[in-house]
């Protein structure tokens with residue numbers, strides 16, 4: 001699938017750039033003229049602005065969302081022999097970094113309404129080796145944080161939120177990323193707050209944890225060429241930080257636009273009387289960030305190919321539960337171990353979702369969806 005060639009793409013990053021071009025171009029010029037490119041004043045300012053946005057004491061910029069997870073796990077002391085509880089329906093990053101540290105990702109099935117980790121099943125997976133719980137606010141929907149916070153507290157576990165898809169989402173009025181030990185964000189270009197390259201951030205209220213991540217991201221060094229621990233090179237660069245500082249003040253309005261589009265999708269799909277589709281829902285007290293707008297249909301594959309043919313950008317997020325990924329076969333899972341997630345992977349379909357969508361564009365998407373669904377149903 002090539003979203004850039006679609007009539008209505010899955011995401012449209014060029015539309016956002018057009019709207020902010022003078023400010024973004026000026027920010028890039030400012031950095032290039034200053035001549036400081038790694039960990040300078042833009043990164044420091046962005047860290048303060050993100051901390052304030054989230055309502056956290058600290059924010060630490062790193063090279064990617066994946067590194068935000070990896071460095072946070074390391075700073076929490078996760079290592080060989082430990083277990084980390086995490087959802088089986090997600091992007092691979094969390095499972096990948098847990099395994100890379102020599103720990104074991106212990107998968108939990110998802111709640112079929114929100115697609116986020118089921119807290120009751122998470123509780124059942126806690127063992128004497130469990131070191132941390134790592135929930136994912138999948139598609140932008142906040143996890144059941146109250147239950148997960150009390151579970152982590154009861155068992156004295158670190159609670160690390162993967163907020164890569166949910167920056168700005170709230171649960172009970174509070175921003176995701178601030179419920180547990182730390183929150184990890186990604187600035188991958190297509191995320192709700194996207195850079196023009198890779199980038200990530202960790203937010204936390206824990207002074208020692210923030211300091212540890214600051215050290216790990218620069219080769220384990222507090223003072224240049226003096227290394228207390230072995231770290232990595234995982235820094236956010238000044239150009240990305242300057243670009244993100246232009247965008248951050250718009251994030252709240254962009255997320256609000258996404259929520260409005262979700263409402264419009266629901267209304268239009270209802271008006272068309274499209275049966276057999278399941279639409280995303282918000283758990284009470286939650287504010288979804290709609291990183292993705294994910295519907296479900298038993299005719300998913302037919303819908304996906306029909307919509308793609310009509311120039312509508314769609315995506316299957318995700319086609320395979322993590323338990324069935326070849327790279328994680330060493331965990332020994334089999335089909336059927338996680339029925340909710342496995343069924344979701346056969347039925348989910350992401351429709352175009354970005355702030356710059358308009359009601360006429362949404363109408364076109366739903367029109368094509370109705371057509372595709374009519375054809376699919378007449379054949380089945």
Ligand SMILES: *Cc1c(COP(=O)(O)O)cnc(C)c1O
Pocket residue numbers: 064065066067090091093094136162164165185186187188198199200
């Ligand atoms: C994008 C994403 C990541 C990884 O972020 P990168 O910046 O691409 O490393 C991690 N977890 C989830 C759920 C993601 O969607």
